[in-house]
Amino acid sequence: MxxxxxxxxxxxxxxxxxxxxxxxxxxxxxxxxxxxxxxxxxxxxxxxxxxxxxxxxxxxxxxxxxxxxxxxxxxxxxxxxxxxxxxxxxxxxxxxxxxxxxxxYQIPNVPDKSVPVGHSEEDNEVYLTWGETSEEEWRKPHWEIAEKKGWIDFERGSKVTGAGFPFYVGAMARLQRALINFFLNEASEKGYTELQAPYFVNEDSARGTGQIPDKEDMMYTIPRDGFFAIPTAEVPVTNFHRDEIFSMEDLPVYYSAYTPCWRREAGSYGKDVRGLNRLHQFDKVELVKIVHPDSSDEELESLREYAESLLKKLELPYRTLLMCTGDMGFTQTKKYDLEVWSPGQHRWLEVSSCSNFGSFQARRMQLRYKNEKGKTEILHTLNGSGLALPRIVASILETYQTEDGDVLVPDVLQPYMNSEKM
RNA sequence: GGAGAGGUGGCUGAGUGGUCGAAAGCGCUCCCCUGCUAAGGGAGUAUACCCCUAACGGGGUAUCGAGGGUUCGAAUCCCUCCCUCUCCGCCA
Incomplete structure (x- = not known):
């Protein structure tokens, strides 16, 4: 607020x-x-x-x-x-x-001056594009590849839980684990402290990051205990320091955390939900920064560049969008979306969103620091995915498929997979 | 899940109805002294909000796990909840 x-x-x-x-x-x-x-x-x-x-x-x-x-x-x-x-x-x-x-609580954060004014996704600005997007006819969408290989089991997932809760089987499960390890290792090399966070949070935490009251319906609830299943690791990780006062020399603070994420995605039906495009449970490595107010602008750029570096290392063509005022959300001052190319679907898939919240979240959760004069002031928070798995997996399957029906393993993941081929 | 103990400032810890926002110690900051170091002396050291002030600063209110209650007055008494610790049970 x-x-x-x-x-x-x-x-x-x-x-x-x-x-x-x-x-x-x-x-x-x-x-x-x-x-x-x-x-x-x-x-x-x-x-x-x-x-x-x-x-x-x-x-x-x-x-x-x-x-x-x-x-x-x-x-x-x-x-x-x-x-x-x-x-x-x-x-x-x-x-x-x-x-x-x-x-x-009804007043949204004020957009940064550098954010383009607009009202829909059409007004988002393509900030940069990286890599050659392939358009070959023979490329299949990931769900066809996965089905043929028996890698993702949507049907049994539906039986066991419900739609949007797939099983990953064999090589696919390994690939997910490889990606998680790759992302976490990269982050810790860049100075992010790895956290293992609770998967359920209480109401105060959900309020702290702004899921309540704005986006309550996105979360699964555990009513008996008053918990919410986390829709992103942002919630527990940003709340980690709730009500705390930092001293200047402790800043900035960088965290990374792998967690599953649960989202009800109520009302989102249609063609977008095919395959791995939209799930109720998915895996993600999230990055959170707690920084001095003066540095949050630069911190957003370095966060974005870091998330982009992962896509470069995976050699997946992507583009970065600078979100316009109308498409950026209630709590952000500025937001970049990273979209990976899906050559089997001929479309871009959002895999990361890097946001600066300014003091908006920090004020809600009383995240403060003592300045040079010993006065307490509100900090700034940022977060970004680094990265969300399912659409990365989709893009890898589609990008690394060969014409005779195999899927190769991206170079950087080969040490994690012990193999050049899925 | 059962039984018990307890939650006080950055930390340790005193305080069982009245001048307590809270002793003392430690830590930290600043100053003094000491030709370095060690030791010593002094001052300061929570958070939020409101009001006054151009500002420095001053005045006030609230907060001793949280919420409610009793009272002219509560850290201290009562109720509810949360959390921590110990023992038992169960268990990856």
Missing amino acids: LDVAFIRENADLVKEGMKNKGEPDSSVVDRVIEKDEEWRSVVTELDNLRAESNKKAKKIGQLMGQGKKEEAQKLIKETGDNKEKIKELEDKLSGLEKERSDLL
Whole structure:
């Protein structure tokens, strides 16, 4: 969420950001300012009343200590009416607080100046393209290859769990494991600390990274225990340091984590869901950065370059999109999507999305640092996939298939697979 | 799952109704002294919010696991929840 003080001082900027993100009705900005005004006046009133009764209570204590019981009794009688008023104001205040934060949660992060203004994916900017995309007729989509080889078992996955929960069999399971190891090893060489994170999180954590209240429906829930199955490792990893205060020399902090991810993907039916394109459970290595506010711009670029380097090493043609304001999401200030070429489907598949959240997430979870002057300030957070497996697997199958029906193993994965061929 | 103990500031730890935001020690920061080092002396050292101030700064409120309650007054009493530790049970 944004800082109320920031909204107060930059109302127009915030409204413009909302409009550019596709929300023409920005009246919530004015309402939050109003609510905050009201909240502050109640706080002042309440604080004064409390100060008064604290003073009296102290006095009573003193009198009691001196054995002046009667005087004390007299004072006690006087304090009665304050008490009710305080209680009343306390209730009013917590009501206002709730209303204010409900409004605050509806205001999206402000896009960075460098982000192109637009309202749909058509307005995204192709930032760069790498590699030669092949278009040969003979190339099959990955699901055909996988089916012929018996590598992915969608049917049994449906039987055991449901649609979107496939089994990976034999060489395919090995390939997944190879990719995970490759990604994690690369990340740790680049200074990312590897984390193994919980796969379930509580409500506070889901709120911290912004899944709640915005994207509640994407998550699977474990109602009995109040848990959510993580839709991405971003959630547990970013929350790792929730409510903590860093000192400057601890920054920046880089984490990598492999986890399965669960997404309900409610309402997404149609041709996009074929094969590995969209699953309810998939594997991903996620990268999270916690950085000084001044450096988050550069950190986003290096995060993007790192994710791109993985695709280069796998020799998979890709392109990088700079997402426009309308297609970038509620919590980001700036976002790049990496899309790998799928030669069997003749289309691009999103395999990574690298985002800068500015202070938006960090404020929600009170992630702070002490600056040179010893003042605490909110940090910036970023994350990016490095990378998401299923579509990489799809692209590998389609890119590395041979005309006679085999699939070769990308050079960098051969040590992990002990083989040149799947 | 059963029984018990406990959760206090960066850490250790005192505090069982009144001037306690909290003793003491450690750590850390700054200063002084000591010709280096060691030792010593002094000051400071939580977070959030509100108000005043151009700013330096000042005033106030809240927070002793969380939430609620009793009371003029709660770290201290009561209730609920969470977490940690010990023992037992179960178990990869």
